[in-house]
Amino acid sequence: MDKVYNFSAGPAMLPREVMLKAQKEFTNWNGLGTSVMEISHRSKEFLAIARQSEQDLRELLVIPDNYHILFCQGGARAQFAAVPMNLLGNNTIADYVDGGYWATSAVKEAKRYCTPNVINVTRERDGKRAILPANEWLLSDDAAYVHFCPNETIDGIEITDLPETNKPIVADMSSNILSRPIDVSKYGVIYAGAQKNIGPAGLTLVIVRDDLLHLAKDVLPSVLNYKVLADKESMFNTPPTFAWYLAAEVFKWLKKRGGVEAIYAHNQQKAALLYDCIDNSSFYRNDVHPDNRSLMNVPFQLANSELDDTFLAEAMEHGLHALKGHRDVGGMRASIYNAMSLEGVQALVDFMVKFEKKYA
Template identity: 55%
Template sequence: MDNSIFNFCAGPAMLPREVMQQAQQEFLDWQGLGCSVMEVSHRSPEYIAMAKEAEQDLRELLSISDDYAVLFMHAGGRGQFFSIPMNLMPQGGVADHVVTGSWSRGAVKECQKYGQAKVVTDITYQGNNRGIAPQSEWQLSDNAAYLHYCPNETVEGVEFDYVPQVDAPLVADMSSCILSRQINVNDFGLIYAGAQKNIGPSGLAIVIVRKDLLGKARSDTPSIFDYQQQFKLDSMLNTPPTYAWYLAGLVFKWLKAQGGVAAVEEKNIAKAKLLYDFIDECDFYENRVVKHYRSRMNVPFYLADEALNDKFLQESKQAGLLALKGHRMVGGMRASIYNAMPIEGVKALTQFMADFAKKNG
């Protein structure tokens, strides 16, 4: 692996170097078994022990109490878009949704197939800058099965800096921010996260659900997406995504070795501040998110002269700065700086941006 290459992809995202090195070393011979972890039965004593340890490490990182089940599920984050209403919303029910970008809008679209998905607020704008309406302006339902929101929108770069306070169970799509900052799990009815940003490879989803919400799935819910059935069978109703689970376990141990979520959050604050401060101080670049709601994980930015976009992307790639093209829905550039991105990567990016502005301004 080249230390001078920094991958800013929004997902699948870079994994910690130490994790990749360990996985490489163990690839052909895991725990002295003479074969890969991908080749052993998920019901073997070795794999079951690893899976339980991964869950326990996650519980310790997030201080998850026994009141919550931790599930390792299939189909990534999008798989939860339909699993949540099938598990939590009764026939003919309503679920409130906060829309702050493309991912929370996707959850609405899926939920509408199973009941009423009420949008209580949509993304707001102050001029060209994206933001979030204050909770006092939300049009909440009296009888919602839950309220769904996305604390961090990967595409738009909009992030909540608070946890909404509602009577209904709070459901949070933390795919792009889980383990990046301290949270109180007890504030939520359900937390879910696709793994491919801060946890591991794509295909795996983590679901943390309060146990009193289990056992409410409608009768037509596929067994593999029924939270109660997965909980009873330790997330092994069928063969789980075994290698992704193994890598997630390595990432959890890496996070503990970094000092846990609190220590990682400090690093994330420093990385985001470095990049945003540079953008704000350089007229050549612009961020279009209200400062109060800027994401620590996903930093979209625009060149003053967007005719230079292709040149910027070509030269940044040559400089070892990968995947900086913004999402097609919003254009511009985007630097995703998840937990695994070291501050050296952000320094290299800001230095390149400074040099590029000087040459092309």
């Protein structure tokens, strides 16, 4: 097989450089004669990884000192329960801004614990799917927090503004964390499954502000309790050490590439290349308004959906993998997270142009 470009939405590709290093030291890490996954999470060697990764992430996202970084398990789905169980306190209402599939999924789980005030922010604008500006979201005065999902992997929507509120803002950043600069101080909790921009599936990142650690419900399982995890520095139970190690390597890679500002510029360039290709053709179509298009996940349809299978088969022959759209949506989707190169997006665009010429 020649060079492969992997557009999987998640678990997604990891930086080639990181994967080659991990392969090289897979059975003999740090000269120990064993794999990093075969040593105790409490060994001084692993604790060094834990400390360095936290420090690097703090630097990359400019995370203030009054925020804890937790490395946990369970994915964003676990956080759909952990967020209300940790943050509601005696409150029974929380704002849930609904802009797509994952925001809706979070609402469903939150209903076990509170009455979500669901704010549908999807609108049609210029015949495209758009998101209401944050200053028009109808937040409730009684909400314990405001939850939203700034990047919808399935819908291909990204929300880049924040409401003005004195309530903690909680964001599911699974699919756009580290892809663009953010002001962490504006959030109460940021969480993210690792399998898009951080590392392999099985690791979940939670960034939580100090003052939100004391509201947990009695029935909250300890493994999801932010205070327990913060007090134990994410070692209340055995963490997913190999995934954590890979995340640490991804953070190092990102720093070497110039950090989040640099990768953001790169991500904008990649997305522009692909959206331009789609917009300059009547053969392909993307239904999201340009103001809300995701930099990370680009869903697109072929005008003639009968060609879908042919498109996927020929793409595969060109080393362009995992372009099939989500099963609930159909069509195509190219996920172009941090680890995807401009070269990879160019290869996809070249193929799309060629495919159009062949079948249009």
